[in-house]
Amino acid sequence: MSKEEIYQILKSNIILILDEVPEEDILIHKSIKELGGNSIDRVEIVTITSEDLNVRIPAEELGSVKNIEDLVNKFYEKVVQ
Amino acid sequence: MKVFVSGMGVFNSIAHNVKQFENSLKTNICGIKSVEYLHDMKVSLPIGMIEKFSLEDSLRESCNQDEFFYKNTLKSIKRSPYVVQTAVIPAIEAWNYAQLNNSDIDMGNVGLIVGGQNISQMYHYEMFQKYREQLEYINPTYALHYMDTDCVGTLSEVFGIKGESFSVGGASATSNVAIIKGYQQIKFGINDICMVASPINHLSPLEVQAFYNLGALGGRKYRNLPKEACRPFDEDHEGFIYGQGIGVLILESEDSVKRRKVHPLVEIIGGSMVLDSNRLSAPSEDGEYLAIKKAIKEAGLMPKDITYVNAHGSSSPKGDDVEAKVIKNIFQDDLSNIHVNSTKSFTGHCLNSAGITEAIATILQMKGDFLHSNLNLHKPIDNDIPFVRNTLEHISVKYGINNSFGFGGINTCLVLKNVV
Numbered sequence: 001m002s003k004e005e006i007y008q009i010l011k012s013n014i015i016l017i018l019d020e021v022p023e024e025d026i027l028i029h030k031s032i033k034e035l036g037g038n039s040i041d042r043v044e045i046v047t048i049t050s051e052d053l054n055v056r057i058p059a060e061e062l063g064s065v066k067n068i069e070d071l072v073n074k075f076y077e078k079v080v081q
Numbered sequence: 082m083k084v085f086v087s088g089m090g091v092f093n094s095i096a097h098n099v100k101q102f103e104n105s106l107k108t109n110i111c112g113i114k115s116v117e118y119l120h121d122m123k124v125s126l127p128i129g130m131i132e133k134f135s136l137e138d139s140l141r142e143s144c145n146q147d148e149f150f151y152k153n154t155l156k157s158i159k160r161s162p163y164v165v166q167t168a169v170i171p172a173i174e175a176w177n178y179a180q181l182n183n184s185d186i187d188m189g190n191v192g193l194i195v196g197g198q199n200i201s202q203m204y205h206y207e208m209f210q211k212y213r214e215q216l217e218y219i220n221p222t223y224a225l226h227y228m229d230t231d232c233v234g235t236l237s238e239v240f241g242i243k244g245e246s247f248s249v250g251g252a253s254a255t256s257n258v259a260i261i262k263g264y265q266q267i268k269f270g271i272n273d274i275c276m277v278a279s280p281i282n283h284l285s286p287l288e289v290q291a292f293y294n295l296g297a298l299g300g301r302k303y304r305n306l307p308k309e310a311c312r313p314f315d316e317d318h319e320g321f322i323y324g325q326g327i328g329v330l331i332l333e334s335e336d337s338v339k340r341r342k343v344h345p346l347v348e349i350i351g352g353s354m355v356l357d358s359n360r361l362s363a364p365s366e367d368g369e370y371l372a373i374k375k376a377i378k379e380a381g382l383m384p385k386d387i388t389y390v391n392a393h394g395s396s397s398p399k400g401d402d403v404e405a406k407v408i409k410n411i412f413q414d415d416l417s418n419i420h421v422n423s424t425k426s427f428t429g430h431c432l433n434s435a436g437i438t439e440a441i442a443t444i445l446q447m448k449g450d451f452l453h454s455n456l457n458l459h460k461p462i463d464n465d466i467p468f469v470r471n472t473l474e475h476i477s478v479k480y481g482i483n484n485s486f487g488f489g490g491i492n493t494c495l496v497l498k499n500v501v
Binding site: 019020040043044047048050051056 | 156159218219220221225
């Protein structure tokens with residue numbers, strides 16, 4: 001699975017949870033907070049994406065994730081392991 | 082401080098609003114149908130089920146063209162459990178009925194009591210089925226949604242309620258408990274206004290199967306004739322029929338009603354809760370008798386003043402028998418004075434929301450000068466009690482009582498006074 005594919009899955013889950021965000025507003029350098037999501041939205045998005053990709057990201061590893069790009073990289077790291 | 086009912090909202094198997102509820106009660110519409118609730122068993126049970134409906138459409142209708150309120154409310158409930166989403170619709174009806182949407186009130190003096198315990202059992206069941214092998218993927222919002230107070234938090238968010246609020250439980254007597262607590266809250270001056278809301282008791286197959294195994298659930302004989310399955314006080318009664326319903330009342334102090342210049346519907350003049358010191362399911366003559374006597378006394382009345390009894394009447398053989406004996410005992414000198422019916426014959430037993438659904442039925446009958454019939458009452462278990470046989474029109478009721486009894490020996494009674 002490529003990083004681009006991961007990004008697309010993550011993007012569709014962001015749209016699912018933050019349903020008022022227009023797709024064109026979602027850019028890889030942005031954070032979920034910037035897109036209007038709160039901390040619960042963020043955990044939900046990560047959980048649903050983890051289930052889709054069949055991986056697990058321990059909560060302590062999410063501290064270093066600052067934006068969507070970091071999140072894509074983190075998921076990629078787990079997928080290739 | 083007098084306590085009035087200034088608004089109401091309802092949603093169940095025979096109505097999506099108060100007007101429809103009144104029509105259905107007047108025209109003998111029964112909401113009980115054959116449902117394959119226990120999928121594994123492939124057996125149909127008679128259930129007063131709420132048919133599938135569009136949340137957005139119903140919400141839009143109740144919001145009365147207030148687009149801002151509609152959008153904000155939808156945002157709050159979009160991914161909430163079914164019991165929370167559905168509770169909002171009659172809550173909006175009640176809020177608007179009491180004209181609270183147009184009022185300038187201190188939300189710190191508005192409270193909310195959600196009458197319901199274990200309201201979202203189906204939701205837990207489905208989550209367990211889905212995540213039992215992969216617990217780590219459970220949606221984190223489950224931590225918010227699993228609690229009955231998700232309903233308290235959500236309704237308080239939708240309406241801006243900030244006064245003392247909580248959820249209460251009382252088994253099948255839950256809504257009477259909630260109404261009585263709201264009544265006491267206002268009498269004590271804690272809140273000026275209290276929304277009492279009882280959501281759907283969304284049973285999972287576990288509870289339905291357990292009730293069936295206990296012998297409490299009816300509908301065996303009339304499985305193929307679901308509309309005839311719920312037969313309160315009839316010789317062929319077999320057990321209660323599960324119903325889904327939501328009821329919401331707005332309780333308000335006399336001062337607040339006067340200040341806001343709204344017309345109250347009825348006054349709550351008495352309410353009692355008496356326990357049997359018994360954790361099991363058997364009804365008690367003593368407990369029920371004491372509860373009714375106590376409530377009538379608190380209202381400053383005598384049995385002869387009561388002309389209407391909305392019975393608990395669950396269609397359970399033991400329950401109906403005991404309640405009939407108690408009614409006869411209490412009103413023995415004035416039996417011809419009263420009329421008795423059970424709304425459960427129309428909606429089934431809505432469990433948490435039974436009491437509030439029946440309080441609303443009581444209010445509609447009082448305001449509409451009619452009394453609904455007892456569906457399926459062909460051979461009454463007692464021929465002395467004046468059960469309403471066919472819809473009665475042009476009947477005025479000044480004082481009525483609403484009985485609710487629950488497992489665990491919980492007996493409650495509410496006394497309502499019609500306001501002209």
